[in-house]
């Protein structure tokens with residue numbers, strides 16, 4: 254997870270607004286879409302500041318994770334349950350129907366999708382990207398990581414076709430190899446915003 258944190262910080266050097274979100278003192282709302290068991294929850298909390306209740310610097314971060322798989326969402330909740338300084342919320346739900354989760358804030362400063370899965374179903378993921386862009390605040394950032402090169406490039410293309418503007422794409426030089434050739438953990442990270 255330290256590698257993911259380092260990757261975020263490296264990418265933020267090319268995006269002043271993301272750097273501001275990382276270093277700033279303002280409250281922040283973060284949505285982790287298709288989060289699975291959300292191994293990255295505490296890393297994101299560490300990168301973007303304290304989660305939950307107001308802390309010494311008065312910054313509050315609201316963290317919401319959502320995935321369609323119930324078992325993974327239970328696991329995600331268990332993973333952070335001992336964290337008494339933090340308030341995480343996990344929803345077992347369908348990201349293509351994001352507007353139906355009325356408990357969600359209208360907009361998020363950061364929407365993250367770790368290992369987006371375009372090649373698992375283009376129609377579904379087109380819809381997920383579309384809903385993710387809709388949920389961004391005006392200066393919000395959509396961040397994706399990918400396991401392999403072609404899927405990453407195609408995901409960026411699809412998001413651009415949905416009205417996303419690519420700001421940064423960063424290859425992860427410390428990505429951990431997976432058994433399948435050409436695949437590795439958080440192999441690429443891209444940062445996008447809503448066009449216009």
Ligand SMILES: C[S@@+](CC[C@H](N)C(=O)[O-])C[C@H]1O[C@@H](n2cnc3c(N)ncnc32)[C@H](O)[C@@H]1O
Nearest residue numbers: 287288289320321322346347348349367368370
């Ligand atoms: C490649 S996994 C990535 C999981 C996690 N982010 C990670 O990096 O380990 C893709 C995830 O997308 C989720 N997913 C697929 N379709 C979804 C949908 N319509 N709504 C929410 N999650 C979905 C799957 O359940 C799975 O957890």
